[in-house]
Amino acid sequence: MGRFFTLLALLLPLNLFAHGVSAGDQATLSEGGLFAYLFVGAKHMVTGYDHLLFLVGVIFYLSGLRDIVRFVTVFTIGHSITLIGATYLGVRADEHLIDAVIALSVLYKGFENLGGFKKLFGVTSPDLLLMVFLFGLIHGFGLSTRLQSFDLGGGGFLAKIVSFNVGVELGQVAALIPIVFLITYLREDERYAAFYKAVNVYLILAGVGLFVYQLNGYFGG
Amino acid sequence: MKKFIFGLVALVALSSHDMFLRLDTYFLAPDTAATILLYNGTFDRSDNTIDRNRMQDVSLVGNGQRMPVDTAAWTERDSTTVLHITTGVAGTYVAGVSTRPRNIAMAAEAFNNYLEHDGVVDMLATRRQNGDLGKDAVEQYSKHVKTIFQVGERRTDDWVTPLDYPIEFIPRSNPYDLQSGDSLVVLLRYRGEPLADQLVLVGSDHAHAHGNDHDHSHSEEGEDHQHTGTGMRTADDGTLTVPITSDGTWHLRTIYMTEAAEEDLTHESNWATLTFAVDHGQSHDHAVGANHDHDHSHEEAHDSGLPTFVYVLGSLLLVGTLFFFFNRKS
Numbered sequence: 001m002g003r004f005f006t007l008l009a010l011l012l013p014l015n016l017f018a019h020g021v022s023a024g025d026q027a028t029l030s031e032g033g034l035f036a037y038l039f040v041g042a043k044h045m046v047t048g049y050d051h052l053l054f055l056v057g058v059i060f061y062l063s064g065l066r067d068i069v070r071f072v073t074v075f076t077i078g079h080s081i082t083l084i085g086a087t088y089l090g091v092r093a094d095e096h097l098i099d100a101v102i103a104l105s106v107l108y109k110g111f112e113n114l115g116g117f118k119k120l121f122g123v124t125s126p127d128l129l130l131m132v133f134l135f136g137l138i139h140g141f142g143l144s145t146r147l148q149s150f151d152l153g154g155g156g157f158l159a160k161i162v163s164f165n166v167g168v169e170l171g172q173v174a175a176l177i178p179i180v181f182l183i184t185y186l187r188e189d190e191r192y193a194a195f196y197k198a199v200n201v202y203l204i205l206a207g208v209g210l211f212v213y214q215l216n217g218y219f220g221g
Numbered sequence: 222m223k224k225f226i227f228g229l230v231a232l233v234a235l236s237s238h239d240m241f242l243r244l245d246t247y248f249l250a251p252d253t254a255a256t257i258l259l260y261n262g263t264f265d266r267s268d269n270t271i272d273r274n275r276m277q278d279v280s281l282v283g284n285g286q287r288m289p290v291d292t293a294a295w296t297e298r299d300s301t302t303v304l305h306i307t308t309g310v311a312g313t314y315v316a317g318v319s320t321r322p323r324n325i326a327m328a329a330e331a332f333n334n335y336l337e338h339d340g341v342v343d344m345l346a347t348r349r350q351n352g353d354l355g356k357d358a359v360e361q362y363s364k365h366v367k368t369i370f371q372v373g374e375r376r377t378d379d380w381v382t383p384l385d386y387p388i389e390f391i392p393r394s395n396p397y398d399l400q401s402g403d404s405l406v407v408l409l410r411y412r413g414e415p416l417a418d419q420l421v422l423v424g425s426d427h428a429h430a431h432g433n434d435h436d437h438s439h440s441e442e443g444e445d446h447q448h449t450g451t452g453m454r455t456a457d458d459g460t461l462t463v464p465i466t467s468d469g470t471w472h473l474r475t476i477y478m479t480e481a482a483e484e485d486l487t488h489e490s491n492w493a494t495l496t497f498a499v500d501h502g503q504s505h506d507h508a509v510g511a512n513h514d515h516d517h518s519h520e521e522a523h524d525s526g527l528p529t530f531v532y533v534l535g536s537l538l539l540v541g542t543l544f545f546f547f548n549r550k551s
Binding site: 049191193194195197198199201202205206 | 532536539540543544546547548550551
């Protein structure tokens with residue numbers, strides 16, 4: 001029993017802050033150089049629960065390091081394209097709407113992991129690699145929206161964006177290592193099936209909750 | 222375990238503890254009942270109310286007079302302290318709250334994190350330079366907050382009246398004469414003297430209406446509605462020139478920290494904030510009734526933010542319950 005809660009406890013500090021633009025972050029960026037962008041990018045990823053919930057969903061579905069590396073790479077390529085491209089071109093969307101779509105990606109992954117497509121619609125689920133890439137693009141756009149909420153100052157614009165993106169990748173790796181390790185470890189436990197169901201049902205509920213929350217913010221704002 | 226619990230408590234205690242005075246609308250009609258909100262948390266959300274005995278001064282300045290506010294006029298609405306006032310004749314008004322100093326003891330790591338998280342980067346650099354990063358701290362802190370609002374059409378000079386708080390922002394011109402695109406020069410004073418080279422965070426909630434063009438400047442807004450701001454430094458004469466890039470509610474915030482001379486303390490900090498509104502996309506002669514709906518819904522949207530710890534605890538509870546359910550079923 002303890003090991004299941006070890007996973008949750010390890011995820012807890014990642015969630016404590018939620019992700020957002022804090023005064024400290026802005027001060028860090030204003031005072032620091034490119035390393036500050038790298039740091040804030042990493043911090044944003046590590047504390048960004050919606051990105052991490054989606055990745056937890058992806059990792060749950062996979063078995064084997066090769067698969068994990070493949071899917072995470074595709075996700076990384078996807079979000080790097082929109083993060084760098086949209087920020088550089090100044091393309092942005094309402095943060096509530098983009099976060100609502102990201103929430104749907106969390107819901108989607110939980111639904112798919114539980115075989116929802118087959119059970120409810122009698123069809124096989126869409127190609128996961130393609131979906132991870134598409135969701136990667138959306139998550140990257142969300143990250144871009146967040147980056148654009150900072151005052152980036154003048155000069156070295158592209159270098160700052162790339163630094164932030166590199167930070168995001170480092171943060172992603174840092175967050176994924178314990179998650180992959182623990183999920184792999186838990187697979188050996190006889191109660192893994194129950195844990196698998198519990199977490200994926202939670203992903204669905206969290207996705208719905210975050211979606212409603214963001215829409216409420218959009219229409220209420 | 223003790224360290225972990227201490228760290229967790231310090232984290233909770235230190236998170237979201239900025240203080241701001243806010244109004245549902247900064248454009249009020251004369252002789253009308255109004256409320257001023259004291260946020261203790263972030264600019265967007267109040268996490269705690271403030272006890273009356275913590276208030277050292279609560280003042281309202283209007284039409285050349287400084288009026289102490291009876292603390293009996295405070296009420297609590299959820300986590301927000303609310304001051305009920307009745308506006309007088311037309312003019313530009315200032316409201317201020319100053320709290321008594323309090324002490325807090327922190328382990329070195331927690332203290333360093335707080336300095337970093339709250340943008341007290343000068344003290345963090347000093348500690349780093351002096352090799353003090355490993356030293357625990359006992360900090361005495363106090364908060365001094367102001368808001369400037371407009372009643373009716375007539376502009377008065379009350380915005381320039383200092384409240385003589387240990388630290389305070391004093392504008393050099395009336396914020397209610399500003400339009401988007403102008404700049405506001407603000408003087409930062411500490412114990413009556415200009416405070417040079419001090420980091421100030423400047424931000425706004427830049428008025429917007431869904432359904433219209435979302436002209437977000439995105440220099441101040443965060444995902445969980447922590448409107449924070451751009452870091453700026455005061456000049457040698459203690460002034461700050463703030464470019465007013467958009468309509469909306471603007472806020473300035475600074476924490477000035479020094480090493481304490483008292484025996485039982487290591488540091489002393491004085492916190493200052495200032496809030497005011499620029500146009501808000503409304504005609505200035507629209508007072509409460511005209512723009513209240515828009516402003517209020519905007520405020521409520523921000524106030525409805527779910528505290529992270531509620532989300533985390535709820536998630537843990539939910540996953541745990543689901544696990545027990547599925548485990549039992551299988």
